[in-house]
Amino acid sequence: MDLxxxxxxxxxxxxxxxxxxxLVAPLSAKQFAGGVIMPNLISPxxxxxxxxxxxxxxxxxxxxxxxxxxxxxxxxxxxxxxxxAAKEHIIGIKLYPAGITTQSDNGVTDFSAIEATLEIMQxxxxxxxxxxxxxxxxxxxxxxxxxVYQTIAENFPNLHVIMEHIxxxxxxxxxxxxxxxxxxxxxxxxxxxxxDVVGGMMQPDLFCKPIAKTPSDREALREAVxxxxxxxxxxxxxxxxPQHKKECLGCAAGIFSSPVALPLLAQIFEExxxxxxxxxxxxxxxxxxYGITPPVKQVTLSDxxxxxxxxxxxxxxxxxxxxxxxxVSSVTGQNPQSHLKSD
Amino acid sequence: MDLxxxxxxxxxxxxxxxxxxxLVAPLSAKQFAGGVIMPNLISPxxxxxxxxxxxxxxxxxxxxxxxxxxxxxxxxxxxxxxxxAAKEHIIGIKLYPAGITTQSDNGVTDFSAIEATLEIMQxxxxxxxxxxxxxxxxxxxxxxxxxVYQTIAENFPNLHVIMEHIxxxxxxxxxxxxxxxxxxxxxxxxxxxxxDVVGGMMQPDLFCKPIAKTPSDREALREAVxxxxxxxxxxxxxxxxPQHKKECLGCAAGIFSSPVALPLLAQIFEExxxxxxxxxxxxxxxxxxYGITPPVKQVTLSDxxxxxxxxxxxxxxxxxxxxxxxxVSSVTGQNPQSHLKSD
Numbered sequence: 001m002d003l004x005x006x007x008x009x010x011x012x013x014x015x016x017x018x019x020x021x022x023l024v025a026p027l028s029a030k031q032f033a034g035g036v037i038m039p040n041l042i043s044p045x046x047x048x049x050x051x052x053x054x055x056x057x058x059x060x061x062x063x064x065x066x067x068x069x070x071x072x073x074x075x076x077x078x079x080x081x082x083x084x085a086a087k088e089h090i091i092g093i094k095l096y097p098a099g100i101t102t103q104s105d106n107g108v109t110d111f112s113a114i115e116a117t118l119e120i121m122q123x124x125x126x127x128x129x130x131x132x133x134x135x136x137x138x139x140x141x142x143x144x145x146x147x148v149y150q151t152i153a154e155n156f157p158n159l160h161v162i163m164e165h166i167x168x169x170x171x172x173x174x175x176x177x178x179x180x181x182x183x184x185x186x187x188x189x190x191x192x193x194x195x196d197v198v199g200g201m202m203q204p205d206l207f208c209k210p211i212a213k214t215p216s217d218r219e220a221l222r223e224a225v226x227x228x229x230x231x232x233x234x235x236x237x238x239x240x241x242p243q244h245k246k247e248c249l250g251c252a253a254g255i256f257s258s259p260v261a262l263p264l265l266a267q268i269f270e271e272x273x274x275x276x277x278x279x280x281x282x283x284x285x286x287x288x289x290y291g292i293t294p295p296v297k298q299v300t301l302s303d304x305x306x307x308x309x310x311x312x313x314x315x316x317x318x319x320x321x322x323x324x325x326x327x328v329s330s331v332t333g334q335n336p337q338s339h340l341k342s343d
Numbered sequence: 344m345d346l347x348x349x350x351x352x353x354x355x356x357x358x359x360x361x362x363x364x365x366l367v368a369p370l371s372a373k374q375f376a377g378g379v380i381m382p383n384l385i386s387p388x389x390x391x392x393x394x395x396x397x398x399x400x401x402x403x404x405x406x407x408x409x410x411x412x413x414x415x416x417x418x419x420x421x422x423x424x425x426x427x428a429a430k431e432h433i434i435g436i437k438l439y440p441a442g443i444t445t446q447s448d449n450g451v452t453d454f455s456a457i458e459a460t461l462e463i464m465q466x467x468x469x470x471x472x473x474x475x476x477x478x479x480x481x482x483x484x485x486x487x488x489x490x491v492y493q494t495i496a497e498n499f500p501n502l503h504v505i506m507e508h509i510x511x512x513x514x515x516x517x518x519x520x521x522x523x524x525x526x527x528x529x530x531x532x533x534x535x536x537x538x539d540v541v542g543g544m545m546q547p548d549l550f551c552k553p554i555a556k557t558p559s560d561r562e563a564l565r566e567a568v569x570x571x572x573x574x575x576x577x578x579x580x581x582x583x584x585p586q587h588k589k590e591c592l593g594c595a596a597g598i599f600s601s602p603v604a605l606p607l608l609a610q611i612f613e614e615x616x617x618x619x620x621x622x623x624x625x626x627x628x629x630x631x632x633y634g635i636t637p638p639v640k641q642v643t644l645s646d647x648x649x650x651x652x653x654x655x656x657x658x659x660x661x662x663x664x665x666x667x668x669x670x671v672s673s674v675t676g677q678n679p680q681s682h683l684k685s686d
């Protein structure tokens with residue numbers, strides 16, 4: 001059996017830099033038509049100059065692949081002229097509360113001081129992508145952040161707000177309250193609970209932020225995705241770390257899932273008898289919500305069993321060594337003209 | 344300032360076997376007058392013969408130290424004659440639900456099938472020590488086990504039941520319901536929440552079973568201990584693993600705290616202005632609840648700052664590398680005649 005996806009998109013993707021970027025970016029570019037590139041580099045992507053430089057690095061690493069890197073700026077107070085200049089080069093601006101995840105030290109500390117920038121973003125039609133966690137108890141952080149979402153969504157009704165990598169039933173319920181709010185969900189949060197992370201042996205390769213939650217939270221995510229909620233887009237939050245940063249005391253947060261995402265998504269959608277919804281989850285919902293037209297690319301999966309490698313370079317992937325029912329059998333697509341620049 | 348503890352006891356201790364035992368047993372024996380030795384070895388301690396062999400191994404490793412190894416059998420159905428023969432050699436029998444923690448595969452699967460053994464234990468005055476967790480969601484496992492405690496405590500009102508290493512406010516509340524129920528609490532559960540384990544970087548050295556819980560759970564434990572609850576005894580649950588079983592994918596559960604326990608306990612009791620309660624927590628409550636008379640040993644702590652080593656042998660200890668305000672400055676004690684055998 002074959003399953004062809006048209007222009008699959010990864011709406012939340014960490015490509016890192018330098019050697020790691022050259023390892024992982026081509027793996028995403030092979031199977032996806034585009035990805036929303038997170039800006040939390042060691043030196044955050046907070047200027048148009050840095051953004052163009054980073055975009056070039058990505059394009060060079062992905063040369064020959066049909067893949068659109070949808071760039072984002074790191075949220076900070078920006079002037080109108082900065083935002084006007086950036087607009088055609090970005091898909092949105094990513095907001096991190098300060099200190100909440102990998103390389104977020106320069107994030108927002110005072111949410112009352114961001115309104116001027118949000119006002120201009122709303123006016124210019126620039127979406128706001130948010131890592132929505134507080135510094136409360138680890139299992140409560142997402143729910144505790146919902147009032148911030150509420151304030152932003154109410155005060156900026158024409159600002160497109162994307163709740164990134166949501167993990168809780170509370171976030172699913174919240175999503176219904178505002179037409180201007182969308183969400184991404186990762187592959188791993190559809191599959192894992194905290195039990196998988198620390199319920200048996202401790203599993204550094206399943207450790208991520210936000211942490212996987214309770215069985216009922218996972219059930220709420222699955223129910224939303226497998227019922228075809230059109231406000232929810234796939235975003236892998238694929239976040240590679242070299243093995244020595246995982247297998248150690250003080251292990252880094254992040255699950256590297258991009259090279260296994262499509263086959264594994266096919267498997268879990270098939271298990272729910274909802275393969276019919278995969279196309280909208282991995283592409284159509286994002287086109288609709290963001291109003292984007294990704295490069296045309298056909299990715300065909302076949303039910304030829306595939307064993308996930310133990311490592312890609314020095315990175316252990318999600319589901320390492322496990323056998324999947326589906327594998328990517330063929331990809332056709334044209335090198336894109338940059339969608340964002342040609343708008 | 345000096346602080347002298349009389350015959351401190353560790354009422355829940357894993358000494359392992361062979362090389363590891365020879366590394367860790369002397370570290371406990373130096374600072375404690377006795378310890379309750381857990382029986383979950385690779386081949387469980389489930390016969391008097393194995394128990395005597397294990398006790399000899401411990402005594403050899405601790406030669407010259409004033410330390411009483413209070414031995415336990417691994418719970419399984421035992422006959423009256425087995426229990427009568429074992430009685431004078433054990434302080435109790437340790438029950439593990441099957442598969443719930445390290446080397447518990449041979450544990451109890453059917454709680455209705457254990458009553459005959461409990462009946463004889465009650466009659467002979469043999470305490471029951473319990474790892475009280477189910478296989479529910481990891482944060483709920485202890486609370487979900489409370490009905491089992493309830494049934495046992497009600498049906499065997501003269502059986503001394505010890506809830507080992509409790510971690511939740513619910514367990515603290517439960518403890519008040521039955522006069523025949525006691526509890527142990529670890530050092531680390533007085534200090535940690537899940538935030539410390541997976542709230543920042545992931546910390547394999549703070550990973551244990553039961554997992555550290557919420558801030559309000561920790562608060563309930565601290566309130567009980569720092570108010571001098573006499574049903575609660577110190578049990579370190581010190582559980583060493585070599586570094587290669589901690590810093591890896593699939594890391595083992597267990598915190599190695601015995602060599603740092605007394606100085607660190609002094610520190611946290613002092614921070615609460617309750618140094619006056621330390622003697623009862625680390626010794627008197629256990630003597631009272633178990634009716635034991637440990638060997639006489641004086642352990643004096645002084646406020647000479649001490650930096651915990653990064654490792655003891657190939658094991659990373661709790662609070663590795665951190666500086667403590669207290670250190671053990673002198674120990675006096677006589678080699679014990681075995682208390683249990685001379686009863």
